[in-house]
Amino acid sequence: MDCLLEVEGLRTAQLGPLDLCLQAGELVQISGASGSGKSLLLRALADLDPSSGAVRLAGQDREGIEPPDWRRQVAYVPAETAWWASEVAEHFPSGWDKGQALAWLERFSLPEESLRWEIERLSSGERQRLGLLRAFLNRPRVLLLDEPTANLDLENTRRIERAVRSYLAEGGAGALWVSHDTLQRSRLGGRILEIRGGRLV
Amino acid sequence: MSVISLSAWDLSLAALLVVALAGLTLWARLGVGRSLLIAGVRTVLQLLLVGLVLQALFDHAQLGWVALMALVMLAIAGYEVMARQERRFAGIWGYGIGAATMFVSAFAVTVLALTTMVGPTPWWEPQYAIPLLGMLLGNTMTGIALGLDRLTQTVWRERRVIEGRLALGDTWVSATATMRREAARSGLMPTINAMAAAGVVSLPGMMTGQILAGVPPVEAVKYQILIMFLIAAGTGFGALGAVWLASKRLFDQRSRLRLDRLRPVRRG
Numbered sequence: 001m002d003c004l005l006e007v008e009g010l011r012t013a014q015l016g017p018l019d020l021c022l023q024a025g026e027l028v029q030i031s032g033a034s035g036s037g038k039s040l041l042l043r044a045l046a047d048l049d050p051s052s053g054a055v056r057l058a059g060q061d062r063e064g065i066e067p068p069d070w071r072r073q074v075a076y077v078p079a080e081t082a083w084w085a086s087e088v089a090e091h092f093p094s095g096w097d098k099g100q101a102l103a104w105l106e107r108f109s110l111p112e113e114s115l116r117w118e119i120e121r122l123s124s125g126e127r128q129r130l131g132l133l134r135a136f137l138n139r140p141r142v143l144l145l146d147e148p149t150a151n152l153d154l155e156n157t158r159r160i161e162r163a164v165r166s167y168l169a170e171g172g173a174g175a176l177w178v179s180h181d182t183l184q185r186s187r188l189g190g191r192i193l194e195i196r197g198g199r200l201v
Numbered sequence: 202m203s204v205i206s207l208s209a210w211d212l213s214l215a216a217l218l219v220v221a222l223a224g225l226t227l228w229a230r231l232g233v234g235r236s237l238l239i240a241g242v243r244t245v246l247q248l249l250l251v252g253l254v255l256q257a258l259f260d261h262a263q264l265g266w267v268a269l270m271a272l273v274m275l276a277i278a279g280y281e282v283m284a285r286q287e288r289r290f291a292g293i294w295g296y297g298i299g300a301a302t303m304f305v306s307a308f309a310v311t312v313l314a315l316t317t318m319v320g321p322t323p324w325w326e327p328q329y330a331i332p333l334l335g336m337l338l339g340n341t342m343t344g345i346a347l348g349l350d351r352l353t354q355t356v357w358r359e360r361r362v363i364e365g366r367l368a369l370g371d372t373w374v375s376a377t378a379t380m381r382r383e384a385a386r387s388g389l390m391p392t393i394n395a396m397a398a399a400g401v402v403s404l405p406g407m408m409t410g411q412i413l414a415g416v417p418p419v420e421a422v423k424y425q426i427l428i429m430f431l432i433a434a435g436t437g438f439g440a441l442g443a444v445w446l447a448s449k450r451l452f453d454q455r456s457r458l459r460l461d462r463l464r465p466v467r468r469g
Contacts, residue, residue: 047455048364067456072370082365093369138370 003056004174005045005074005142010053012037012044015198017053022142022174027164029188030178032195038178039078041195042144045176046076057141075140079147081131088122088130089115096137104133107163125156132160136167143167143175149184161187204414216241258327267325271308271334278303278338285346288353288463290450295464298446299345306345306439307337310431318427336407336428337435340392344436345443348388352444353463355380356451363458373452381448388440392433399429 003021010018015037022028030038044051047062047070055062062070072093085091092101102112108129122130128148135143143164149157161184168175179185185192193200219241227234258266279300289295311334315321321329356363359380366376399405400422407428411421453459 046368048367048457050453050455050457050459067367068370068372071368076368078361078365078368080361082362084359084362084366091369134369 004058006056007045008054010044010051010055012040012049012051014040015044018200020193020200022176024172024174025168027168027175027177027188027190029185029190029192030176030195031185031192036195037198038195039146042076042146042176042178046071046074046144048076072138073140074142074144075135075138076144077132077135077146077148079150081127083119083127086118088117088119092134093138101133101137104136107166108133108159125152128152128156129159132163139171141173143173145175145177147178147180150180157184255331258331262327264325267327267330270331274334274338275300275304275308278342281342282346282349286350286353288357288466290447291462291464294450294462298443298450299349302345302439302443302446303338303341305442306435307334307341310435311337314427314431337431340432341435341439343391344388344440347391348384348440348444349447351387352380352384352447355383357460357463360458360460367456367458373456377448381444384444385441388444389437392436396429396433399425405429
């Protein structure tokens with residue numbers, strides 16, 4: 001079987017060795033006690049933290065791909081998204097497609113005006129939906145979701161779950177999802193891997 | 202040109218003023234009387250020492266001795282830059298970035314000025330070389346220290362934003378553009394302010410000194426202008442270089458933000 005994202009003998013300062021095979025369209029959940037290294041695993045895969053071992057995207061070695069290209073394709077979305085300019089659309093990747101953005105806004109139940117909303121006035125639910133949307137505009141092939149719905153109400157949580165599901169279904173992308181919430185785990189379904197003692201079990 | 206030589210008696214009178222000030226601060230319980238006196242004693246000892254060193258250097262004007270003096274000055278300035286960083290780089294980089302950029306900027310500008318503008322014979326004549334280098338090092342030191350400190354502080358504070366931008370596919374260069382600009386600006390500001398205020402708000406020290414020594418004011422002004430421009434160039438190139446080197450060092454070859462290359466801050 002072919003892996004979309006293939007990890008072999010991944011090691012970081014705290015983790016490893018880890019092996020993992022994520023297939024196209026698949027959602028794999030990562031669980032583990034707090035401090036077990038779930039975020040560290042996602043950060044290492046996005047190449048935000050140093051790691052050794054082999055990481056391949058559709059058979060291509062990570063070392064052969066420029067870091068910005070890798071991170072656009074293997075998108076890390078943290079529990080708290082970062083904003084630095086004053087309006088929403090200023091945070092979108094250069095050359096973003098308006099039609100695509102509008103389609104995503106609709107699915108996230110956000111109006112078109114939200115592209116010009118001020119960051120200061122966004123609610124946490126809006127921030128997380130727009131943060132995910134911003135990552136979708138890069139058309140990533142792997143989503144690394146680090147508790148993207150932490151601190152959100154059920155309605156916003158559901159919206160994000162549905163959006164990710166439909167993104168995976170139509171584009172052949174895969175996702176690793178870190179979640180603490182047991183109800184969310186059963187809603188999401190799929191394989192669940194646990195990190196224990198720095199290893200995946 | 203003549204200078205009125207100061208006697209030990211003249212200096213003692215000036216010292217009495219400091220002692221009187223110390224007495225007043227003691228009476229007002231400012232708690233600085235002791236450090237004021239110690240600082241006064243240090244001034245006397247350090248300046249006498251450097252006066253003797255300079256006298257010896259002038260008497261034995263040899264390139265080797267001048268170069269040694271210059272290197273000692275650079276080494277101390279490098280240490281000063283490092284000591285002024287709240288979040289300094291770990292290992293040799295903490296010292297190296299400041300010292301290397303000061304070497305390039307202050308040294309290069311001094312040598313350029315000596316060989317093309319001032320033109321003493323020989324070009325390393327200590328009477329010109331050492332004061333010029335001293336003024337340049339003193340100013341580039343401040344600019345570089347300010348620029349580096351601002352850079353590491355902002356990058357540390359904005360680490361989430363930087364990593365957020367990297368995660369969206371930005372390069373480290375564009376993810377840190379505003380922070381690098383801000384850091385370079387804060388390194389340059391003191392020099393720009395000093396140039397803008399020169400002669401209006403303050404009479405620069407070197408010019409004042411030359412005038413006291415009997416140099417015609419217009420000659421002293423010409424020297425001051427030269428020095429101001431050299432300082433601006435040295436500080437500017439130094440601060441820009443230091444900020445660029447430091448930002449490169451904050452990221453690795455896979456453009457990952459490496460805050461682990463900074464030493465942890467000691468509080469207290």
